[in-house]
Amino acid sequence: MSSEFAIKVEGVGKNYQIYDKPHHRLWQMLRGVRKTYYRDFWAVKNVSFSVRRGDTVGIIGRNGAGKSTLLQMICGTLTPTTGSIEVNGRVAALLELGAGFNPEFTGRENVYMNSAVLGLSREETDARFADIIAFADIGDFIGQPVKTYSSGMMVRLAFAVIAHVDADILVVDEALAVGDAFFTQKCMRFIQQFQKNGGTLLFVSHDMGTVMNICQSAIMLFAGGQRNAIMGAAEALCKEYLNQIYDDPERHQQVEQQRSLHEPWVQRDSTKVQTVLTGIAPEKNVYAISPFRADGESFGAGGATITDAGFFAEDGERFTMLEGGQTVRFRVCMRANQALTYPALGIMLKDRLGQYLYTAGTDESFRHHRLVFQAGENICATFQFDMPILSRGVYTINVAVAEGTGDAHIQHHWIHDAIKLEVVSGPVVHGLGSPLNMEITMEFLQPVSEVTA
Numbered sequence: 001m002s003s004e005f006a007i008k009v010e011g012v013g014k015n016y017q018i019y020d021k022p023h024h025r026l027w028q029m030l031r032g033v034r035k036t037y038y039r040d041f042w043a044v045k046n047v048s049f050s051v052r053r054g055d056t057v058g059i060i061g062r063n064g065a066g067k068s069t070l071l072q073m074i075c076g077t078l079t080p081t082t083g084s085i086e087v088n089g090r091v092a093a094l095l096e097l098g099a100g101f102n103p104e105f106t107g108r109e110n111v112y113m114n115s116a117v118l119g120l121s122r123e124e125t126d127a128r129f130a131d132i133i134a135f136a137d138i139g140d141f142i143g144q145p146v147k148t149y150s151s152g153m154m155v156r157l158a159f160a161v162i163a164h165v166d167a168d169i170l171v172v173d174e175a176l177a178v179g180d181a182f183f184t185q186k187c188m189r190f191i192q193q194f195q196k197n198g199g200t201l202l203f204v205s206h207d208m209g210t211v212m213n214i215c216q217s218a219i220m221l222f223a224g225g226q227r228n229a230i231m232g233a234a235e236a237l238c239k240e241y242l243n244q245i246y247d248d249p250e251r252h253q254q255v256e257q258q259r260s261l262h263e264p265w266v267q268r269d270s271t272k273v274q275t276v277l278t279g280i281a282p283e284k285n286v287y288a289i290s291p292f293r294a295d296g297e298s299f300g301a302g303g304a305t306i307t308d309a310g311f312f313a314e315d316g317e318r319f320t321m322l323e324g325g326q327t328v329r330f331r332v333c334m335r336a337n338q339a340l341t342y343p344a345l346g347i348m349l350k351d352r353l354g355q356y357l358y359t360a361g362t363d364e365s366f367r368h369h370r371l372v373f374q375a376g377e378n379i380c381a382t383f384q385f386d387m388p389i390l391s392r393g394v395y396t397i398n399v400a401v402a403e404g405t406g407d408a409h410i411q412h413h414w415i416h417d418a419i420k421l422e423v424v425s426g427p428v429v430h431g432l433g434s435p436l437n438m439e440i441t442m443e444f445l446q447p448v449s450e451v452t453a
């Protein structure tokens with residue numbers, strides 16, 4: 001296989017023999033020469049594709065389409081019935097909760113066992129053990145049997161291991177990377193670094209927005225057919241996937257039923273032949289704001305320390321709840337530990353996948369002020385803006401203090417996820433959010449013929 005490829009899959013299929021009754025299995029063993037007591041079920045059939053090194057590939061498909069089956073075969077935990085799979089490099093996967101862990105063993109024992117399965121020697125694991133534990137951040141539970149872990153702890157430990165085994169290929173199911181927002185951000189930072197370093201990523205997701213954002217190409221699986229996977233550009237396949245979802249006869253049937261139950265309201269009121277509805281979205285966009293995390297994960301040269309950050313009202317009160325559209329002040333404060341020339345404070349709002357939505361800094365506005373801070377000075381910057389209307393979910397804000405100019409600067413203190421924002425309610429479920437002050441109007445441009453009651 002050319003080393004240009006990380007994975008090459010040719011004609012791969014996985015067949016399960018389905019027995020309708022338990023005793024049919026026994027009959028098959030005893031009398032199977034003359035008669036077959038099972039049905040063949042192809043979870044994956046005749047799949048071929050190749051993934052180049054360094055690519056990020058989305059794995060999409062409806063529930064039961066065969067994603068896990070295919071990926072388990074790539075990881076080597078399941079044997080294909082047909083075809084061949086070549087993998088060039090070390091594969092580490094986060095596919096199934098608790099997979100690869102022995103529930104009776106402690107977290108520590110499982111780390112050693114898992115690392116060994118992934119190709120690390122005992123000495124290599126010894127050298128990385130402290131980092132693995134720090135990444136997982138599960139405290140004393142590391143000495144407890146894994147069967148006592150919450151699902152969140154299990155994901156933490158599993159991700160910590162795969163992040164430290166020098167994998168060439170990572171297989172991650174997005175559904176497992178959810179839970180604690182700060183841990184998710186840490187995982188996404190690791191994944192972004194892994195991609196930058198040229199790692200190959202297979203990313204299973206049901207969120208087409210995410211796939212289009214982070215993947216160049218995608219593999220779409222679908223149940224049935226002579227060949228049940230196709231590979232293509234991420235955007236084209238995501239569109240195709242959405243087409244398929246909405247082309248579902250069951251959905252059409254449900255809508256037909258709704259039609260038969262509800263008379264269209266325009267027809268009930270014959271005076272409303274032409275109607276205008278005007279309104280703003282009825283549900284308030286409410287944000288819950290976490291306290292400032294001074295001890296959040298951070299880095300920097302140490303010439304300054306961020307001492308506080310948060311949303312404040314005009315009278316100085318710290319907000320713990322906010323509403324989309326509300327005018328707010330985000331204040332970030334720092335202490336200079338040394339003299340600083342051209343210092344700048346910055347804030348970055350990120351979505352759950354660690355992608356920047358908005359960033360702002362004092363550098364642009366204060367560039368011409370040629371600011372200099374002295375050691376021991378405390379300085380706060382306030383960013384006033386109208387809170388955007390974001391879709392429901394968890395967001396975080398990084399805060400940072402840098403010194404220098406746009407191209408040539410150093411970071412003195414950068415805190416990842418210093419504040420967590422959770423949009424707990426709101427009118428927007430899909431997409432990033434909605435513009436502020438949106439009004440929705442519906443007009444019937446064609447006169448609707450009068451309907452007799």
Ligand SMILES: Nc1ncnc2c1ncn2[C@@H]1O[C@H](COP(=O)(O)OP(=O)(O)OP(=O)(O)O)[C@@H](O)[C@H]1O
Pocket residue numbers: 016041042043061062063064065066067068069070
């Ligand atoms: N051991 C098994 N025996 C029989 N059928 C199986 C077995 N494992 C999986 N299947 C079937 O194979 C099909 C593909 O399953 P798979 O878990 O790979 O789908 P998936 O795309 O990962 O689904 P999801 O998105 O729900 O996780 C399903 O119909 C499933 O019921």
